[in-house]
Amino acid sequence: xxxxxxxxxxxxxxxxxxxxxxxxxxxxxxxxxxxxxxxxxxxxxxxxxxxxxxxxxxxxxxxxxxxxxxxxxxxxxxxxxxxxxxxxxxxxxxxxxxxxxxxxxxxxxxxxxxxxxxxxxxxxxxxxxxxxxxxxxxxxxxxxxxxxxxxxxxxxxxxxxxxxxxxxxxxxxxxxxxxxxxxxxxxxxxxxxxxxxxxxxxxxxxxxxxxxxxxxxxxxxxxxxxxxxxxxxxxxxxxxxxxxxxxxxxxxxxxxxxxxxxxxxxxxxxxxxxxxxxxxxxxxxxxxxxxxxxxxxxxxxxxxxxx
Amino acid sequence: xxxxxxxxxxxxxxxxxxxxxxxxxxxxxxxxxxxxxxxxxxxxxxxxxxxxxxxxxxxxxxxxxxxxxxxxxxxxxxxxxxxxxxxxxxxxxxxxxxxxxxxxxxxxxxxxxxxxxxxxxxxxxxxxxxxxxxxxxxxxxxxxxxxxxxxxxxxxxxxxxxxxxxxxxxxxxxxxxxxxxxxxxxxxxxxxxxxxxxxxxxxxxxxxxxxxxxxxxxxxxxxxxxxxxxxxxxxxxxxxxxxxxxxxxxxxxxxxxxxxxxxxxxxxxxxxxxxxxxxxxxxxxxxxxxxxxxxxxxxxxxxxxxxxxxxxxxxxx
Numbered sequence: 001x002x003x004x005x006x007x008x009x010x011x012x013x014x015x016x017x018x019x020x021x022x023x024x025x026x027x028x029x030x031x032x033x034x035x036x037x038x039x040x041x042x043x044x045x046x047x048x049x050x051x052x053x054x055x056x057x058x059x060x061x062x063x064x065x066x067x068x069x070x071x072x073x074x075x076x077x078x079x080x081x082x083x084x085x086x087x088x089x090x091x092x093x094x095x096x097x098x099x100x101x102x103x104x105x106x107x108x109x110x111x112x113x114x115x116x117x118x119x120x121x122x123x124x125x126x127x128x129x130x131x132x133x134x135x136x137x138x139x140x141x142x143x144x145x146x147x148x149x150x151x152x153x154x155x156x157x158x159x160x161x162x163x164x165x166x167x168x169x170x171x172x173x174x175x176x177x178x179x180x181x182x183x184x185x186x187x188x189x190x191x192x193x194x195x196x197x198x199x200x201x202x203x204x205x206x207x208x209x210x211x212x213x214x215x216x217x218x219x220x221x222x223x224x225x226x227x228x229x230x231x232x233x234x235x236x237x238x239x240x241x242x243x244x245x246x247x248x249x250x251x252x253x254x255x256x257x258x259x260x261x262x263x264x265x266x267x268x269x270x271x272x273x274x275x276x277x278x279x280x281x282x283x284x285x286x287x288x289x290x291x292x293x294x295x296x297x298x299x300x301x302x303x304x305x306x307x
Numbered sequence: 308x309x310x311x312x313x314x315x316x317x318x319x320x321x322x323x324x325x326x327x328x329x330x331x332x333x334x335x336x337x338x339x340x341x342x343x344x345x346x347x348x349x350x351x352x353x354x355x356x357x358x359x360x361x362x363x364x365x366x367x368x369x370x371x372x373x374x375x376x377x378x379x380x381x382x383x384x385x386x387x388x389x390x391x392x393x394x395x396x397x398x399x400x401x402x403x404x405x406x407x408x409x410x411x412x413x414x415x416x417x418x419x420x421x422x423x424x425x426x427x428x429x430x431x432x433x434x435x436x437x438x439x440x441x442x443x444x445x446x447x448x449x450x451x452x453x454x455x456x457x458x459x460x461x462x463x464x465x466x467x468x469x470x471x472x473x474x475x476x477x478x479x480x481x482x483x484x485x486x487x488x489x490x491x492x493x494x495x496x497x498x499x500x501x502x503x504x505x506x507x508x509x510x511x512x513x514x515x516x517x518x519x520x521x522x523x524x525x526x527x528x529x530x531x532x533x534x535x536x537x538x539x540x541x542x543x544x545x546x547x548x549x550x551x552x553x554x555x556x557x558x559x560x561x562x563x564x565x566x567x568x569x570x571x572x573x574x575x576x577x578x579x580x581x582x583x584x585x586x587x588x589x590x591x592x593x594x595x596x597x598x599x600x601x602x603x604x605x606x607x608x609x610x611x612x613x614x615x616x617x618x619x620x621x622x623x624x
Contacts, residue, residue, distance in 0.1 A: 030438060041468065128604070136361055246560070285467050
């Protein structure tokens with residue numbers, strides 16, 4: 001809301017239509033709804049979230065300022081640190097598999113056929129919700145009845161308790177989300193590949209370079225800025241994993257899939273400790289900002305080798 | 308808005324990147340190509356198999372799923388799963404068939420999902436378009452500063468605003484209402500403003516100047532000229548917004564408590580948690596899952612080309 005004041009400027013020209021250079025009044029009208037939405041549901045909650053992290057707040061009585069209590073509790077909370085660890089492990093697996101697979105799919109799509117149907121099929125899982133994805137894999141990977149385990153058993157392997165074993169649960173959730181998002185990521189990379197001029201590949205071919213060689217020496221370096229942007233977007237998304245856990249495991253077995261966002265939800269809505277939940281949200285935000293910053297610096301996202 | 312989905316990044320000028328499929332070159336059938344196609348076919352299978360499996364399970368009888376777990380076709384074909392979803396079975400019938408026997412108010416949830424997604428899409432796209440026009444075409448002081456401020460909003464992960472927004476929605480007395488679910492994303496997202504501004508900047512100024520010369524007001528130019536000329540990117544943005552709103556779970560889960568405001572994603576989660584003592588009602592669950600996913604799959608079939616081609620980058624060199 002506070003941003004509105006910045007645009008209320010004295011209208012110089014008055015009602016005169018001659019100088020169409022100043023549209024302040026009209027502009028204010030045009031950006032007003034967006035500005036309200038921006039202020040009320042983005043800026044204000046961000047500030048309020050930070051404020052609430054310094055309070056004791058159970059939603060029924062007004063928040064009470066309690067200084068750093070929530071943060072001290074957080075640092076000493078083993079469940080928080082476990083949640084942080086589980087989340088990082090998840091992000092690592094999820095982003096690792098997803099990026100490599102998406103890159104391969106994108107390159108294949110570019111080299112094999114650029115027709116829309118193939119991209120359409122690859123994108124299909126992205127069209128359903130995380131809830132739907134979690135439900136169908138809960139069934140496919142069911143220990144007794146799931147087709148996944150039935151196939152494992154029929155080829156003589158042991159059945160795997162994908163979602164009920166503490167060692168398997170995070171890799172499985174990572175896989176489910178790769179299934180849903182890999183096509184989207186591949187299409188982003190595919191769009192990036194389209195910006196590499198054909199002439200570069202032609203030159204490579206004339207020099208007798210193999211496909212693998214061209215991938216390593218042309219595609220990867222020229223794709224770097226786009227790849228790093230894709231990484232920044234997907235990593236930030238990956239840290240916010242919640243839906244799949246809420247549907248498929250509820251954080252279990254024990255705490256082995258209790259990702260940070262699920263723990264925050266649990267503390268806020270299960271125990272009504274909104275102050276502590278807000279403090280953990282701030283911690284997550286800080287982690288995201290730091291990781292984005294490091295990624296940006298490491299991958300030099302702002303500069304392209306194509307220039 | 309979205310929780311663990313990545314924000315839709317789309318280009319304002321999809322046609323620039325899209326290329327017509329090249330005429331089939333005379334490819335030698337070499338080992339590499341066979342390997343590559345094998346890989347792609349595997350990717351296609353993994354992408355689509357779960358959809359088939361939903362259908363196969365939904366059309367099977369619960370009692371036969373155990374014995375027929377290795378059967379790739381529906382076992383003891385029955386429409387019972389769908390009947391339970393649409394509330395066509397009585398409680399006792401449903402329990403006998405392995406269901407939970409509780410009424411599922413499917414049409415209500417479908418209605419709620421449609422209302423919420425429509426409110427979000429119409430509001431967000433329209434208000435973002437207005438703001439984008441002000442940022443792209445109107446002359447006013449501090450324009451660039453305010454726009455930079457908007458862009459900074461892109462940095463705030465949606466997840467961070469959820470708890471405080473819930474507190475706000477509660478204070479407004481909108482918990483467990485459809486408006487409460489829609490409100491936070493109904494006005495704008497920084498991405499939508501950015502996306503449309505990019506497109507408006509690309510529209511030729513000459514047409515606009517001509518209309519202004521003829522005495523049209525800027526409001527009229529926006530509604531009669533800019534909006535009609537931007538049907539393509541606006542449609543793309545609207546479809547992407549609709550899909551994201553339809554699939555949202557976390558925020559809807561926070562705000563809705565009863566059937567009054569329960570949307571399909573939340574209802575699916577509730578349905579799943581009503582597991583009968585005999586074990587999950589997989590046939591009913593898969594029927595519900597398929598039915599919940601179907602509207603977006605149909606939308607995708609209608610607009611596949613547009614959606615697929617819209618995914619790319621804007622403003623990135």
